[in-house]
Amino acid sequence: MTEIQDLTPRDAFELLLAGNQRFVTGSPEHPNQDATRRAEIAPSQQPFAVLFGCSDSRLAAEIIFDQGLGDLFVVRTAGHVVGAEALGSIEYGVSVLDCPLVVVLGHDSCGAIAAARAAADGGQVPAGFVRDVVERVTPSVLAARAAGRDQPEEILAEHIRHTVDLLLERSRVLADRVAAGRAAVVGLSYRLADGSAQLVASRGLDAAVPAAS
């Protein structure tokens, strides 16, 4: 078995896409979900990707990418909005666990994005901390509209790209890893109806990686 530390960002991305393909076509292998795997990784984890996605109940990370225990380091917030705890968790996955890939996972029919669109249209801004979520999605809605894109899928793509850029802007650790060719950040847009994940943004995926000596 290939050791995770040998995986390039591109390798990790291919591994993730292959799992999604199995899920889409109805032929999942449900890897790494047995007692042997459970025991094997109990002492330490070595996930191959950090998955930062929306909390929506319909996009359970290990299911839609056909992965198992110890494969993904999952961080999720409604609307994949970025705050200090999310950034710290992602940085942990990259700098301590050495994950070569960070995935931002958004999806269609996202309630957080719908709420931000409604708020931008002069509708009600939710109360409590839901407001904080909506306010963190709003810049993506405004940026998409300023560029003449107002369809839900266009706003979704903008929000995914915005999140990818935001992670790199705010996290020095992540930006340094990407610059060094040791990690990539990709944005995927997930379609609830067919279960497929489309690439909408990528940073550092095919950076020249120094040849192994």
Ligand SMILES: [Zn+2]
């Ligand atoms: Zn959502």
